[in-house]
Amino acid sequence: MIEPNLPAVAEGKTSKPRRGRPSRAAIAEIDARILEAAWKAFLAHGFNGTSMEAIANWAGVTKTTLYLRHVDKLALLRAVITDRTGKWGERARLTDWTTGKTLEERLVHYARTMLRWSQHPEVMATRRLVEGSIGEAGEIARELDRALRDPMIDLLVKEINCLATIDGTPPSDPRELVRIFMGMVDAVREIGESQQLDSDALSLKAEAVAGILLRGRSAW
Known part of the structure; x- marks a missing residue:
């Protein structure tokens, strides 16, 4: 897997402080740079393997600038998850x-x-971050997974409620059915990774997942 690229570390240099009050655009640029550097660092090295000092160096800011925006590494992780x-x-x-x-x-x-999305290097690295974080950091990281999944669950519930009712077999609990379906897709993803399946093979398995779900409609 391709590791996320981190910004180059300046050779013993930090950004020179500017005189006067920075503009809104300059402040926004610094904020964005910090979040991007932290995101790439967390993905590449994990939460525990990343220090605030390293993030400040990668972002090209002083530790004071970093801590004025994020009081600790947990707060920075939460900000990064919200941004991403x-x-x-x-x-x-x-x-x-x-x-x-x-x-x-x-x-x-x-x-x-x-x-197809699950094979993207950033998605794979994000999954590693979620699975590898423990304690409060792990809960914050898992918020990303829930934030991505919940809108998809809502969309599929709407689709099933609409189309399944039209053809006469509405499920008793569409949300539970959607979670089962997504669990099946996750299982196929794991099989694909372990067996190194190509996109064509995964496409066929996607058809199988939908077929298994729909052929078992008597259990809905």
Whole structure:
């Protein structure tokens, strides 16, 4: 897997303080630089393996500047997760999740899209961060997973409620059904990673996941 690229560390240098009050644009640029450096550092080295001093160096700011914005590493992790959730949310809104006329076609499309996203290096590194963080840091990291999953769950619940009712077999608990479906997609992802399956093989497994769910409609 390709590790996220970290900003180069300046050779014993920190950014020179500017005289006068910085502009709003300059403040926003510093904030963004800190969050980006912290995000890449957490992904590459994990929460415990990353220090505030290293993040300050990678962002090109002093430790004082960093601590004025984030009182400790936990607060910085929370800020990073909030920032990344917003960016991924924007990206997800540009994705067409509802391609297909039937429920099966839409479930297959959803599964294929999720499996394709799961192979992105940043997504894989994020999963490592979530799974590798413990304690309060782990809970904060898992907020990212929930923030990404919950809107997808809501969308699929709406799809199933609408299309399943049309063809006469609405589920008794659509949200539970969606969670089962997403669990199946996660299982396929793990199989794909362990067996190093290519995109075509994963696409076929996406069809199988939707088929298994829909063929068992008597259990809905």
